[in-house]
Amino acid sequence: MAALDHIxxxxxxxxxxxxxxxFALLRIPSxxxxxxxxxxxxxxxxxxxxxxxxxxxxxxxxxxxxHPVVLAHHQKPGAPHVLFYGHYDVQPVDPLDLxxxxxxxxxxxxxxDGRTVISARGACDDKGQVMTFIEACRAWKAxxxxxxxxxxxxxxxxxxxxxxxxxxxxxxxxxxLKADLALVCDTGMWxxxxxxxxxxxRGLAYFEVFVTCADRDLHSGLFGGAAANPIRVLSRxxxxxxxxxxxxxxxxxxxxxxxxxxxxxxxxxxxxxxPESFLGTVGLSLPAGERGRxxxxxxxxxxxxxxxxIVGGYTGEGTKTVIAARxxxxxxxxxxxxxxxxxxxxxxxxxVQARIPADCSVEIVTHKGSRAIALPFDxxxxxxxxxxxxxxxxxxPVTIGSGGSIPIVGDFKRSLGLDTLLVGxxxxxxxxxxxxxxxxxxxxHKGTRSWARILAxxxx
Amino acid sequence: MAALDHIxxxxxxxxxxxxxxxFALLRIPSxxxxxxxxxxxxxxxxxxxxxxxxxxxxxxxxxxxxHPVVLAHHQKPGAPHVLFYGHYDVQPVDPLDLxxxxxxxxxxxxxxDGRTVISARGACDDKGQVMTFIEACRAWKAxxxxxxxxxxxxxxxxxxxxxxxxxxxxxxxxxxLKADLALVCDTGMWxxxxxxxxxxxRGLAYFEVFVTCADRDLHSGLFGGAAANPIRVLSRxxxxxxxxxxxxxxxxxxxxxxxxxxxxxxxxxxxxxxPESFLGTVGLSLPAGERGRxxxxxxxxxxxxxxxxIVGGYTGEGTKTVIAARxxxxxxxxxxxxxxxxxxxxxxxxxVQARIPADCSVEIVTHKGSRAIALPFDxxxxxxxxxxxxxxxxxxPVTIGSGGSIPIVGDFKRSLGLDTLLVGxxxxxxxxxxxxxxxxxxxxHKGTRSWARILAxxxx
Numbered sequence: 028m029a030a031l032d033h034i035x036x037x038x039x040x041x042x043x044x045x046x047x048x049x050f051a052l053l054r055i056p057s058x059x060x061x062x063x064x065x066x067x068x069x070x071x072x073x074x075x076x077x078x079x080x081x082x083x084x085x086x087x088x089x090x091x092x093x094h095p096v097v098l099a100h101h102q103k104p105g106a107p108h109v110l111f112y113g114h115y116d117v118q119p120v121d122p123l124d125l126x127x128x129x130x131x132x133x134x135x136x137x138x139x140d141g142r143t144v145i146s147a148r149g150a151c152d153d154k155g156q157v158m159t160f161i162e163a164c165r166a167w168k169a170x171x172x173x174x175x176x177x178x179x180x181x182x183x184x185x186x187x188x189x190x191x192x193x194x195x196x197x198x199x200x201x202x203x204l205k206a207d208l209a210l211v212c213d214t215g216m217w218x219x220x221x222x223x224x225x226x227x228x229r230g231l232a233y234f235e236v237f238v239t240c241a242d243r244d245l246h247s248g249l250f251g252g253a254a255a256n257p258i259r260v261l262s263r264x265x266x267x268x269x270x271x272x273x274x275x276x277x278x279x280x281x282x283x284x285x286x287x288x289x290x291x292x293x294x295x296x297x298x299x300x301x302p303e304s305f306l307g308t309v310g311l312s313l314p315a316g317e318r319g320r321x322x323x324x325x326x327x328x329x330x331x332x333x334x335x336x337i338v339g340g341y342t343g344e345g346t347k348t349v350i351a352a353r354x355x356x357x358x359x360x361x362x363x364x365x366x367x368x369x370x371x372x373x374x375x376x377x378x379v380q381a382r383i384p385a386d387c388s389v390e391i392v393t394h395k396g397s398r399a400i401a402l403p404f405d406x407x408x409x410x411x412x413x414x415x416x417x418x419x420x421x422x423x424p425v426t427i428g429s430g431g432s433i434p435i436v437g438d439f440k441r442s443l444g445l446d447t448l449l450v451g452x453x454x455x456x457x458x459x460x461x462x463x464x465x466x467x468x469x470x471x472h473k474g475t476r477s478w479a480r481i482l483a484x485x486x487x
Numbered sequence: 488m489a490a491l492d493h494i495x496x497x498x499x500x501x502x503x504x505x506x507x508x509x510f511a512l513l514r515i516p517s518x519x520x521x522x523x524x525x526x527x528x529x530x531x532x533x534x535x536x537x538x539x540x541x542x543x544x545x546x547x548x549x550x551x552x553x554h555p556v557v558l559a560h561h562q563k564p565g566a567p568h569v570l571f572y573g574h575y576d577v578q579p580v581d582p583l584d585l586x587x588x589x590x591x592x593x594x595x596x597x598x599x600d601g602r603t604v605i606s607a608r609g610a611c612d613d614k615g616q617v618m619t620f621i622e623a624c625r626a627w628k629a630x631x632x633x634x635x636x637x638x639x640x641x642x643x644x645x646x647x648x649x650x651x652x653x654x655x656x657x658x659x660x661x662x663x664l665k666a667d668l669a670l671v672c673d674t675g676m677w678x679x680x681x682x683x684x685x686x687x688x689r690g691l692a693y694f695e696v697f698v699t700c701a702d703r704d705l706h707s708g709l710f711g712g713a714a715a716n717p718i719r720v721l722s723r724x725x726x727x728x729x730x731x732x733x734x735x736x737x738x739x740x741x742x743x744x745x746x747x748x749x750x751x752x753x754x755x756x757x758x759x760x761x762p763e764s765f766l767g768t769v770g771l772s773l774p775a776g777e778r779g780r781x782x783x784x785x786x787x788x789x790x791x792x793x794x795x796x797i798v799g800g801y802t803g804e805g806t807k808t809v810i811a812a813r814x815x816x817x818x819x820x821x822x823x824x825x826x827x828x829x830x831x832x833x834x835x836x837x838x839v840q841a842r843i844p845a846d847c848s849v850e851i852v853t854h855k856g857s858r859a860i861a862l863p864f865d866x867x868x869x870x871x872x873x874x875x876x877x878x879x880x881x882x883x884p885v886t887i888g889s890g891g892s893i894p895i896v897g898d899f900k901r902s903l904g905l906d907t908l909l910v911g912x913x914x915x916x917x918x919x920x921x922x923x924x925x926x927x928x929x930x931x932h933k934g935t936r937s938w939a940r941i942l943a944x945x946x947x
Contacts (some may be wrong), residue, residue, distance in 0.1 A: 197766040248892060250769070252776040253775060254771055258725065265718065304711065313844060317629060328710065330712075333707045333719075333810055334722070335659065336807070339798075340795050346819070348795060355802075429709075443703045
C-alpha cells in the first residue's frame with residue numbers, strides 16, 4: 028500500500044473526527060460585517076490557530092487593522108511550496124426566521140434525494156471548504172509525519188466584508204507568503220459528480236453615470252415635449268450599448284479578447300451546459316448573451332456588459348408627472364483575456380458623452396477596475412491537479428472560467444507573483460449567503476481526499 | 488359714464504378695501520394636506536361664505552367628506568348663468584426658513600424692478616385669484632345693485648390635496664351647479680403685460696411598467712452575459728418610444744391629433760417663444776421635442792411622451808455586481824385633441840409586450856387617463872372674454888393651450904356638460920407652491936377689473 032492510500036484510508040477512518048472539528052468551528056458565529064461579532068471572529072481565528080498548531084504547523088495570528096489573519100507554516104526545503112488561502116468569516120444570517128434550525132448549531136441532514144449534508148452558516152462558504160484542506164494536511168501528518176510539499180496557510184476573517192485590509196497586509200508580508208503557487212478553496216464543482224478547476228476569472232470595469240438636464244425637477248405638463256429628460260437620455264445610452272446580436276457596441280471593446288482554443292471549446296461543448304440546467308434554476312430559459320455563442324462561453328469566456336442599477340424621477344407609489352433633473356445608472360463590464368479596463372473607460376466615456384444633449388451634462392465615476400486572470404492551459408500544476416481530481420472522482424475535472432472576480436487572486440499575482448489554482452467542492456444548491464446554507468457530506472469527504480491527492484501530485 | 492365705467496372706477500377707489508379683505512383671507516393658514524389645519528380650512532371657508540353673503544349672495548357651506556365647499560348663488564332669470572370655480576386651500580409652507588417673512592402674515596413688497604407685489608402663501612394660488620372675481624362681483628353689486636349675469640360660485644378646499652371628494656360632490660349637486668359656462672381663475676398671463684385665455688388642456692395617459700426577468704437578483708459575475716436584465720429590457724422600451732426626430736413611435740399614436748389652424752399658428756409664431764425665454768429659466772436651451780415644430784407647439788398642441796421615473800437594481804452608494812430580478816418605469820403621455828387614452832393604452836401594451844423576452848414577464852398598470860379638453864376656437868363666450876381682456880390690458884389676449892391638466896374642468900364637462908373658460912392673472916415668477924409666493928398688485932387690480940368687464944361681456 029502506497030503512502031497516499033494510507034493517507035486516504037486515514038481520512039475515511041477519521042471522518043467522524045473531522046466532522047466534529049468542523050462543527051466546532053461552525054459553532055462560532057464569526058460574522059465579519061457586524062462589529063458586534065468581532066470577538067467571535069477572533070475566537071474562530073484562535074480556534075484555527077490552535078488546530079493548525081496541533082497538527083504541527085507553526086501557527087500564529089497576525090493583525091491587519093480589521094479581523095486577524097491566521098498564518099501557518101510548514102517548511103519543506105527543496106520541495107515546492109504552496110500558499111493556501113481561505114476565510115473563516117461568514118455572511119450574516121438574516122432573515123433568521125427562514126432558517127429551519129439555528130444557523131450556528133450545525134447538524135447533519137438528509138435531503139429528499141438521499142444526499143447527506145452539513146447544515147449551518149459557513150458549512151460551505153468557507154469553513155467547510157477550508158477544513159477539507161486542513162483535514163488533508165492532518166492526515167498526511169498523521170500517517171507520514173510530514174507534508175509532501177511546503178505549505179503556508181493564510182485564512183483571513185473579512186472576505187465577506189470586502190477584505191479591506193488584506194491587499195495591504197499581503198504586500199507587507201511578502202516574505203512570509205513566499206511560495207511557488209497559490210491554492211484557493213472557495214469555488215464550486217461542475218456538478219455533484221464532476222470536479223472543476225477554475226482556471227480563469229473575468230475582470231471588471233464599473234462605472235456610474237449621472238446625467239443632469241434641467242437645473243430642477245420640472246412639471247411634465249408644462250415642460251413635457253420641450254425639456255430634455257435624463258431618463259430618456261440614459262435609456263438611450265443603455266439601449267445603445269448592445270446591438271441586435273447581443274454584442275457590446277463600444278468601439279474597441281473586443282480588443283484583447285482571444286479565441287478559446289478549439290480543444291477547450293470541444294470540451295465545453297461536451298459538457299452540454301443547457302439553458303434548462305443553468306438558467307432554469309433562476310426562472311429563466313433563454314440565453315441573453317451574444318448570438319452564436321454557447322451558453323458556457325457567454326458566462327465564462329466572453330466579455331459582457333450589464334446595468335446593475337438605474338434610478339431617476341419619481342419612484343414612489345402611484346403617479347407624479349415630473350421630468351427629473353437627474354438620473355443615474357451603474358453600468359459594469361466583465362472582462363476577459365487582455366481587455367484593458369483603462370482603455371475601456373476611455374471608450375465608455377466617449378460613448379456616453381456622444382449621447383448627451385448639448386444643453387445637458389454628465390458625470391462619470393470610474394471605479395477601480397481589474398483585469399481578467401487566466402492560468403496558462405498548459406501549466407504543470409494545473410495538469411497535476413487535474414490528474415489528482417480525476418483519480419478521486421473517477422472522471423476528468425472540468426476546467427472552467429468563473430464569471431466572477433476573486434480579488435485576492437489578483438493580489439497574489441501582483442504582490443507575490445503567484446498563479447492561483449482554484450479548486451473547490453461547493454455545489455449550486457449550497458445556498459451560500461442565504462438561509463439554510465449547507466455543504467454536501469460528499470463534498471467535505473471527497474474534497475478532503477482530493478486535497479490529499481493534489482498535495483501529492485504537486486510534489487511530483 | 489356707462490355702468491361699466493362706474494364699476495371700474497369703484498374698483499379703483501376701493502383698492503385698499505379689497506386688499507384688506509384679501510389680507511384677512513390670506514391670514515388664515517388653510518393648508519388642506521395637513522389634518523392639523525382642518526379647522527383653519529373651515530375658517531377660510533366660513534370667511535368666504537360670510538363675505539359672499541355680505542355682497543348679497545345666497546351663500547352656504549356644503550360638506551364633502553373632506554374640507555367643506557363654499558357655494559354661493561346669485562340668480563338672474565333670463566340672463567346667462569356662469570359657474571365660477573376656485574379654491575381657498577393653500578400649499579404647505581415648508582421649508583419655512585426660506586420665507587423672508589412669515590407666510591401667513593401678508594404684506595406689500597416692492598421688487599427690484601419696481602413692481603409692487605402681495606407676498607404671502609396663497610397670494611396668487613388661489614386666494615388672490617379668487618378674490619379678483621369676488622371683488623368684481625362686489626363692485627357690480629355696489630354700483631348696480633345686481634350682476635349682469637347669473638353667478639354660482641364654487642370654492643373648494645382640497646385642490647392642493649387632489650380634490651379627492653370633489654368629482655363625487657359635483658355629480659351629486661348637478662342641480663345647484665346648473666350653468667351655461669364655467670369660469671376658472673387658477674391660470675396665468677402670457678407675460679406681465681399680455682393677458683391669456685387657456686383654451687385647451689392636454690389629456691394624460693399614465694402607465695407603470697414592471698419587468699420581471701429572473702426569479703431572484705443574480706450575481707452579474709455568474710450570470711452576466713446569459714441572464715436577461717430587466718433594466719436593459721426597460722431601457723430598450725424607453726429608447727424605442729421616440730424616433731430620431733423626436734416623434735413618438737407607438738402605432739396609431741397620432742390618430743386624432745388635428746392640425747392647428749394656420750391663423751392660430753401665425754399668432755403663436757408672432758409670440759416668438761424662444762428657447763432662451765422658456766427653457767433658459769430652468770437651465771436648458773435646446774427644445775427636445777418633435778423636430779420641425781415650434782417650441783410653443785411642442786409644449787401646447789403636440790402630444791408627448793415622458794418617462795417620469797425609473798428604478799431597478801442597486802441604487803445605493805458605490806458598486807454592487809447585481810443583475811436585478813425586476814425593474815420598473817412610470818411612463819406618461821400628454822394627449823391633445825381627440826387622442827383616445829384607451830386606444831393608446833392598448834397600443835402601449837402591445838408595444839411593451841413585443842419587447843419583453845419570451846422568458847421574462849411584464850405587468851402594466853394603467854392609471855385613470857383623461858382626454859384633452861379644448862374650447863372651440865369660435866365659441867362666443869371665448870370671443871367675448873377676449874374682447875373684454877383686450878380692453879382692459881390694451882392688447883389682445885393670447886389663446887394658449889396648457890400642457891397640464893386641471894381635472895375639475897373634465898368633471899364640469901362630464902358631470903355638468905359645461906365648457907370652461909380659464910382666465911387667470913398669475914405670472915411665471917409668482918413662486919406658487921414655493922417659499923415667498925407673491926401676486927403682483929397689477930394682477931390683482933387689473934384682474935378684478937378684467938372680471939368686471941368679462942361679466943359684462945358675457946351678458947351681451
